[in-house]
Amino acid sequence: MFLYFYGLERRLMLEESPPDADGVIAEVGRLLQVYGGNGSFKRYAGELLSAYQLKSAQLPEKFDLEVEENSYEIPIMLKVALGMRVRSGDAIEPDLLLAYVLADPETRVRTPARRAQTLLRELFAEAVEKQYPNGVRVAPAGVRKLKVNYRACSGTFDLAIRPFGGDLPDITNRSEPIGGARRIFDDCTDRLDNYSRMLGRSEGLKPSLAAVAQLPLGLRVKNCETLAGSPLRRLQELASNDALISIQKLAELAGMDPDKIAARAKQKELSGILAALGYGHTADPSFSLKSAKPNEPAMVFALEREAEADLEPGDRYRPMQLSIMLGMVIAFADGLLHPLEERRLSGKIDETPCLSRDERVRLKAELKVCAADASRVVAWTKRIGDVPKDRREDLADELVAIAAADGTLHTREVSQLEKLFRLMDLDQNSLYLRLQGSVAPQNRPRDGNDDLPLIIPAGIRPPGIPVSPASPRAPAPRVDISRLEAIRRETRTTSSVLADIFVDEAEPPIELQPATEEIETSKGDARFDGLERRYAWLLSQLIEQETWTASDFERLVRGADLMPGAAKQALNDWSLDRFDELVLDGDNPVIVNASLFSEATPQSPSLTVSVEGMSA
Template sequence: MGRRKGGSAAGTGLLVVLGLVFAALSALYRFIVENVATIAVFGTIAGLLLILWYFFSKLESRKSTAVERPVAVGQLQIQLPAERGYVEPRVHFGSRTRSAAGPGNARWILPTETITVQGATIAGGLFYLGTGISFEDREIDEYVVNPQLSAKSAKPDVDGASMPYWPSYADVAPAARRAFLEWMATGRQANPYGIGHVFLYFYGLEHRVFVDRDVASTPAVIAEVDRLLAVYGDNGSFRGYAQHFLEYARCAAGLPLPVPEPSSDRSYSIESPPVLLHLGRRLAQSATILSEDALIWVLALPDVYLRTAAVRCFDEFVPLWHLRFRSWFPEGLRVATSGNVDLTYRAASGAFEVSVDGPHRDYPDVTKVKTSLEPLRQLLQECTDELDGFSRLLGRRPEARNSVQAALLLPEDLLAETGFEALREFGKRLSEIMGSKQLASTKMDTVLQLANFDLPEGGKLSPAAADQLGQVLDRLDIAIEPDRRYGGGVPQPDDQVFLFNAPRGGPVDPERPAYRSTKAQVEVAVLAAAAGGEASGGEMQRVIADIKEGADLGGVERARLISFAVTIFNSPPKQAKVLKRLAERTAAEREAIAKAAVAIVGGNGTVQPDEVRFLEKLHKALGLPKERVYSELHKEVSPSDEPVAISVEQRQAGIPIPKEAPVSKPDAVLRIRIDAERLARAQRETAEVSELLANIFEEETAPAPVETPVAAAANSSAFEGLDQSHTELVELIEIKGTVPKLEFEERARAMKLLAEGALERINDWSFDRFDEALLEDGDEIVMAPHLRARLSELRETA
């Protein structure tokens, strides 16, 4: 029972509770039904108030981003105006773009602070600490050090192998965070750590300068990136991003950028801040640019490429550019642009892209140029072309860069502008041997040694090398004689040469009639003086006196002719070669030459038989009658009471002597008496000896042996000018290279040739074609090695 009474009480209580709840709901229902209009009005008013509060709060938030933001610099407060100086950054995340809000709960750690994170004590600051940097609809946590994230690892990822290309502190593994914190704690300079840790730290520095725009922190951040660049600059990726950051950060801070230096590697582009700001600043000052800035500009153009000559010879290219630019554009190059510089920084982290403010906004933008830059491109190519020869020499012989030969391959005005060490040294040495008289007589090998010229094999100086030496001396305003360029021969190392001061090397016109005629007279006078034996000093003085008296000769011409006369008096030229050239002279020149020769021979008062024979040969070469020799000698020889000895009888066995002609009486008009018998005898002897030496001195050759059609065609085409016998001698030595003198004489004798005459004949032919002797006489007959290829070329051409 008792149990029944208890159960009844519990049920009664439950019924009472349910009754009360029902009564309350009924009352509420009746209240709503009775007051529905009042409730609706109240709800509407409350909703409107909530909407107005929301809009007012948003408006207040936007105003707070536009007011002037104070930034502390030391004890000063700098106000950053919202109107022009501050541009709201746009932040990019993948393909989405959001406006950045003010700083979130992360804060910037100053350089003076020391922070402990996950057991790592970090001094020096310059990073963000917190959970993230808040933006309107997200937080940036990529480069924020979050102390709440785990950094526990028994093996830190020092190399950063687990880090992605764009590392994020929030996303990397704890092992990578541990390595990053340890790198920060050890001064951020330990090389074993991977470059991913450096980039993770670098991203925060970017944010501080370009998003926070903290002017006070910028110098310290720039210094820190400079330090990182010194430590990790070997990494090409980091070096590129760091240099890019430094350029833009200095612009943002109003710090000066280094002036770009022209270089052969063209390490900067037209869009890089140093180039844009430097050229823009110049154009802001003046619309005309000069050579220095024009070179910076043209080397920065994306479609300009330096050829090998400009790269290899860049030290010579730069001064040559300045010379040619001043020639092309004496007043400079006027340039017009269509806009001003506008810099945009793209973060290495990929998190944002911002416009960089600064005074550069007032500079003309050279990437928006309206003036054609084609003249600059053409000028660059012209300068490169001028250095092609110099570049090729350096490509073959890099050690010859400072040689006098190299100087010849550079433009003269460039050498005058910059100087050339090898030329200066050569000129200094020449001045020492020339002395105060500015004149020197020395051996050719001495000059070659002073110029550091290398002699070719065999010790024979080629015409090309002689011309090259002459060109070097031209640059030093020194003349050399003999000089092949002005009608002289090629002086060999043991030959005497004269050096004297003359502007641009004393050029003359070797074909000017007065100069050419006098030079021919000098040559013939020397041959005439040497015909009777060695020339005397008195004969040389008479020749020099005649040169000095030449009224139609210039000063440099006289100097060259006197030097020429002295050298050939010491080393007379080949008689046949001189006589051969005389046939090309004019009638007036031939008359003057003959007169000069007779004057030298008759000037001694005693005429030798060899001298008479030479004069006869000379008159024949000049196309003048031999009979004039004797009449002219009568006029030149001084009168005497005794007969003048014209010749001495020298009988030679085996030579038939014709019957003597009747002795004729001296002509009444002669001023001196001549032994007619001796004169006739000398004439006979001269004719006989001339016949013996025909193969040496005569231009005509003996009848050649009959040749087969094939041989005749080969000889007439390949070695035109040589007959079959002389051609066979050339081919003999060409095959062997060297032939004993005795063998050469035997072979010549078998061909009915005199060995000496054949040798001279072949060398005369060689001079006509190669400007130098083909064969060298001595105990052995040697062919010039470098001419063997020329003989082959003659055959190939034929």
């Protein structure tokens, strides 16, 4: 084949205006199609065609910018294209500049640039236009002239070619613009690094939402349009319809492994993927009380814009979230979330200052999720101690207003209010004083219903609720305190029946062995291989519950003769080595990633310690 090629080469380059030149060029093109897989032949054939175009002054209208990366030297026609821009004073367009960078022997072309060539070209063009708003231009003054010396593939002759009579600039020996262009190229490659890495984990290098979410901001949404199954459209439908979806299915939609979504770190990763595409969900562990179970329903909602970093709650979000959830506890006390109660809670979210638009939308979404499952709000009563003392009176006013919002006051609502007042260390009598402004004194109905009708503003008439609009001239109604006391006594009588639903069970004390002078050990638990026995014992106690207050965590750790900070670091180092995830997260509360041990057979290592301030 090469001997045949030598003849074609001599025909084109050594004969002046050969009559069959077009046929010879076509034959070289045919050979390229057949033997183009041979890198050496491909290079020689390409140089022959380029040299003949220069020799015959038959330059193409559009230059082929598909170049081999890291060439031994810059291709002839690329030099010619650059020289023509410099000679005419035109700007070097981004695609030509990128071809120059790729062909330069000193350019390091990394994997992201190979995997995502189309995205790289788009990013590169955008960056060049931003850095050079007037285009990349090179003054021809002082630039050497292009000299082309064609060396035959056969090695039997050399031929000097002077394009345009030897008056074409050659900028390939200058430090600019190649230096600036290479810096832009390297920066664009870095911006595609996370996308390339995520793409490499997928089967067949198929992109997913998880991969597209790693792209720079302007490229994410439009690159989702070509994904199989239209996952972004599915997210839009979920958000528009306020539909519920399990965390496991949401992870699958995002292109993650649904079987690993129980881990807190994976749930945070899922939240980051959705946020990067402009969506949030109610099970985000940065905002929720605890990690969600894989089959736990969540609601997707649209954010104001695509996030460039992981979302974190603002200073006012946590107090407002706790206030809303405690309001839900009261609203659900009578077994039903009334539309007027829901309106009251939603209005409170709208009226609260210092909340961002996305935080308001998130709280309303949480309100809807809890409305579908009342059991979700019960755990929030354990966090009532987080309410600052100077905010408890205001919260008490709001809770009473929520209880009265539906036009009736149920004895179970009074019971819940009494409980929350006790937990906030508020005077019980202040509860009844607050109720005076809400409840109208009326006789108990004879149908067995123990609801107390309220006077509510005219114009709001919820169906099925007895309402007595107050006369504008009548004095303010007052409550019969003795009657409320009777209701309270009756409430205590029935509370034993309702306790399982509306009263949190006391958390079981941490069971420890009687104190001894030395640490006893037993056979190790396979779940904790690689841990010292006292660390293994500590971890076996910690995974019994998902969260620990800072004080309880410290007492438990010190009871094992360990320092809290050092113990937390040691357990997390061990967990990262074994599971590639943290086992402990947060400071107050300390969150335990117990899902790491869910598939292991429990076999608690025994350790006898004495813990000051805790029951043994």
